[in-house]
Amino acid sequence: MKREIIVGILCFLIAASICVQYRSVHNYTTNGQASVQSMSENKLRDRVLKEQENYNKLYAQLQDAQAQLEQLRKNSATNSDEAQQLEKQLSELNRLLGYTDVKGKGLIITLKDADANENSSSDNIIHDLDLLDIVNELFNAGAEAVSINDQRIISTSAINCSGNVVRINGQKVSVPFVIKAIGSPEGIYGTMTRPRGYLDLMRSADIKIEIQKKENDDLVVPKYTGTRQYEYLQVAE
């Protein structure tokens, strides 16, 4: 008798948990609209997840290898003054290129979409081209290094939109957008907040804007984490 009760309780628990699980799976796949999750979608999802894992692994390996290379360069430069000189110049170029974190004075701008209401239009959300304009204005204001949500802006950085996802350097970014700029805090602030500036325009569309001056040399704009290879370009002699 005791055994049967236990088996009964177990059966009930299993049934209940299957039900809960079904519901949770159901909730996130349908997302408010009816959909049938096909086999091919599941397989695809699997492949995407595996590729993501592969990407993360390769990325970590690349970071390690780059650190090792940098150390080796330093070591190999101890042999002579000429090598030391070259190593110094190379480090400086890499800093200017955005291949190192930069720490200093500057400004942080945080942007959030306007609260949704019945009058909301596409002006009330932040688009890829808005970010492009703000980056452009920051450099005009004298910014020396800029990042958006930790994506460093370099000469090859594109800011684009696929569906409703914004990508910078090919990486997804989403609201809130935290834009960091190294440079004179006063100078950049003055230019960015001027009447008829781009931020002024966005504020009139109810975009939420916060600006924070960083005077204490503790603002970090992270390094570019992408890769840069040439398939077509050659140095012209």
Add this chain to the structure above:
Amino acid sequence: MLLTGAMFVQFNTVQVIEESGVGAMRESELRSEYSELKAKSDEIQTSLNEVQQSISEYQNQLTDNQGSISLLREDYNKANCDLGYTDVKGPGIIITISDKDELVEYYDLLFALNELKYAGAEAISINDRRVVNTTFIANIQDRYLVMDGQRITSPYTIKVIGDTKYLESVINIKGGLKDEMENNGKSISYVVEDEVYIGKYTELIEINYGE
């Protein structure tokens, strides 16, 4: 026991899928997500191979002073090129955007640059001014355009080095550069070239406010 174990595993999988945002994606999104990830992985793999190659080169030359110097010089030259401090050449296209019924605005050129970068441009110049990390374009008093502080005027000649197939496609695609310019009263044309020369950036790039 087995059943609960299996369920636990499944719960975990659901959570991973949800965290990565993959859970809510539809088939077409999944496909493009996959191909983008795959392309990025391939890119990183190529870079990783290059860095590992450099590592072994440096290791081999560690005790050889001249060898170290030539490796450092090679890396220095590559960095110089990345920054825009060398003249470069390669296959590409030359685009001309000019005032027509309407004046070309700073955002037209900004849009053009962004599209070309998206298409994988390896080097770009406008009116022979090289595009670098800190490049900006601005309207001055609604009267003329400046690029990196220097005045530029219509026609705007944009030279680009890269995969001409991709570069052409961002121009000609519906809603692309051509539509954007022509629908707004500006004129645009381009030619594909086997070899485009782009001159070096001639000013100083500095980071003075950060270490």
